[in-house]
Amino acid sequence: MDPFSLRLARATTERGPLCVGLDPAPATLASWGLSDTIEGLRTFSERCVAAAMETVACIKPQVAFFERFGSQGFAVLEETIHTARAAGLLVIADAKRSDISTTAAAYGAAWFGETSPLFADAMTVTPYLGLHALSPIFDQAKAAHSGVFVVVSSSNPEGRALQQAQLGSSTVEDSLYREIGELNAAAGDVLLGAVLGATRPFDHGPVTQMAGPLLIPGLGAQGATPHDVGERFRGLGNTLVVAASRAWTDAGPHVRGLVGRATELQQALRTALS
Amino acid sequence: MDPFSLRLARATTERGPLCVGLDPAPATLASWGLSDTIEGLRTFSERCVAAAMETVACIKPQVAFFERFGSQGFAVLEETIHTARAAGLLVIADAKRSDISTTAAAYGAAWFGETSPLFADAMTVTPYLGLHALSPIFDQAKAAHSGVFVVVSSSNPEGRALQQAQLGSSTVEDSLYREIGELNAAAGDVLLGAVLGATRPFDHGPVTQMAGPLLIPGLGAQGATPHDVGERFRGLGNTLVVAASRAWTDAGPHVRGLVGRATELQQALRTALS
Numbered sequence: 001m002d003p004f005s006l007r008l009a010r011a012t013t014e015r016g017p018l019c020v021g022l023d024p025a026p027a028t029l030a031s032w033g034l035s036d037t038i039e040g041l042r043t044f045s046e047r048c049v050a051a052a053m054e055t056v057a058c059i060k061p062q063v064a065f066f067e068r069f070g071s072q073g074f075a076v077l078e079e080t081i082h083t084a085r086a087a088g089l090l091v092i093a094d095a096k097r098s099d100i101s102t103t104a105a106a107y108g109a110a111w112f113g114e115t116s117p118l119f120a121d122a123m124t125v126t127p128y129l130g131l132h133a134l135s136p137i138f139d140q141a142k143a144a145h146s147g148v149f150v151v152v153s154s155s156n157p158e159g160r161a162l163q164q165a166q167l168g169s170s171t172v173e174d175s176l177y178r179e180i181g182e183l184n185a186a187a188g189d190v191l192l193g194a195v196l197g198a199t200r201p202f203d204h205g206p207v208t209q210m211a212g213p214l215l216i217p218g219l220g221a222q223g224a225t226p227h228d229v230g231e232r233f234r235g236l237g238n239t240l241v242v243a244a245s246r247a248w249t250d251a252g253p254h255v256r257g258l259v260g261r262a263t264e265l266q267q268a269l270r271t272a273l274s
Numbered sequence: 275m276d277p278f279s280l281r282l283a284r285a286t287t288e289r290g291p292l293c294v295g296l297d298p299a300p301a302t303l304a305s306w307g308l309s310d311t312i313e314g315l316r317t318f319s320e321r322c323v324a325a326a327m328e329t330v331a332c333i334k335p336q337v338a339f340f341e342r343f344g345s346q347g348f349a350v351l352e353e354t355i356h357t358a359r360a361a362g363l364l365v366i367a368d369a370k371r372s373d374i375s376t377t378a379a380a381y382g383a384a385w386f387g388e389t390s391p392l393f394a395d396a397m398t399v400t401p402y403l404g405l406h407a408l409s410p411i412f413d414q415a416k417a418a419h420s421g422v423f424v425v426v427s428s429s430n431p432e433g434r435a436l437q438q439a440q441l442g443s444s445t446v447e448d449s450l451y452r453e454i455g456e457l458n459a460a461a462g463d464v465l466l467g468a469v470l471g472a473t474r475p476f477d478h479g480p481v482t483q484m485a486g487p488l489l490i491p492g493l494g495a496q497g498a499t500p501h502d503v504g505e506r507f508r509g510l511g512n513t514l515v516v517a518a519s520r521a522w523t524d525a526g527p528h529v530r531g532l533v534g535r536a537t538e539l540q541q542a543l544r545t546a547l548s
Binding site: 023025027062064065067068070071072073074075077078096097098099100101102103104105106107109110113116117118126127128129130131132133151154155156157158159160161162163165166167172175 | 339343346349370372375377392404407440446
């Protein structure tokens with residue numbers, strides 16, 4: 001299997017940068033006329049995958065919304081990942097996991113273990129414990145030909161102070177982009193990408209040098225339009241993955257509506273970014 | 275039900291500060307003569323809980339080691355939490371979760387939802403997205419009379435640079451201790467505590483003002499002795515919870531051995547902290 005970064009670049013070139021988010025929140029299930037139960041969760045996920053496979057390169061299930069149903073929710077997530085991957089979709093597990101040592105290795109095993117029922121093409125992680133503490137996760141991603149998106153510049157305002165705290169002559173976030181670039185260079189492969197909120201100002205230098213894909217949340221619900229994304233991200237060398245969750249699932253509950261909305265967003269993003 | 279902080283203070287006064295960690299890593303299961311399967315995981319967890327209920331105030335299952343088995347692993351975690359709580363143990367889910375908005379609320383529902391199969395007395399979270407972004411988790415903890423431990427000063431060296439980055443006239447970690455103190459004061463309750471590695475130097479002022487309990491990892495495996503913990507943490511006003519994982523499960527595979535080791539560690543900690 002080719003490395004994740006190659007598969008992602010190929011798939012987004014072919015289908016476009018849109019990544020649809022599966023965020024089965026109680027309010028979203030209700031707006032589809034579904035119950036906030038394991039059955040509602042399953043129906044929601046099945047329709048999302050059915051629509052995604054016609055229109056996009058990748059899907060991003062938000063793990064928290066499955067986790068709230070405990071083991072039964074994880075069973076639905078397993079089915080969802082399996083069906084999506086079997087249909088050729090790339091699956092980015094939005095898990096924002098984080099730990100050190102053998103515990104980090106256990107998260108690596110959960111999401112990138114050869115026989116794990118949760119095996120994904122990529123996952124998101126957060127770096128409060130230090131980027132290098134996550135290396136057991138990175139090692140297992142590499143072995144699995146999967147990738148990791150490190151949350152660096154989040155879309156929400158509450159994270160700004162910490163993410164822009166002063167670290168030597170730089171900031172926490174710019175130091176992270178540089179460290180990711182160094183790890184990618186050392187791996188001889190583009191193993192790591194970053195999460196960068198659609199509305200966040202950023203310094204192009206460190207992001208370009210990172211050489212990894214960008215996962216860009218904030219389209220729709222958090223106020224960014226495809227035009228905004230184009231203005232901010234056009235011309236960067238990085239592979240771009242633009243996530244839409246509520247801005248997409250608002251077009252439910254029918255698969256036809258979801259296909260239509262994804263097609264619209266895909267075209268608007270392609271135009272804005274070209 | 276009394277708030278978590280009261281229940282924790284009462285239970286640790288009665289039984290001592292030791293919190294035993296359930297870290298069913300492949301190597302640990304092997305050292306107990308157990309297979310690295312769902313059956314091995316279940317046997318390990320059952321023996322840990324059986325020993326813990328005789329000797330300690332609280333247990334800390336490390337979620338990653340259950341997550342690596344997907345939904346089946348979560349089912350074992352559910353049984354483990356249920357058995358432990360039914361026996362009067364406090365359960366701190368070491369999940370290190372982190373997200374914003376409705377997703378943070380979903381993690382709150384997963385671990386503190388009234389009917390959630392994963393319902394815990396407390397969980398750990400990481401603050402890279404900003405402490406206030408986690409408020410939907412805090413709100414649900416409060417409603418459930420549960421608590422949250424925020425990872426502030428981790429025991430591993432890789433996190434030091436970020437955690438000590440300059441934030442205004444302070445550091446990231448000292449700012450977090452202060453923000454936690456403010457949130458505790460505003461809640462009119464000690465809702466939040468912090469994770470502070472056993473070997474980490476720290477400034478007493480912000481930690482004391484936080485007024486929340488401290489979860490202290492690093493005993494044994496990461497090099498700290500009960501004596502070291504005593505030297506560093508004696509005389510702080512905070513409720514102390516000292517976690518031992520491998521330093522405890524090394525005394526397995528038999529329940530009697532685990533009870534003996536926990537009793538030894540408990541006594542050594544009481545002496546060192548008095």
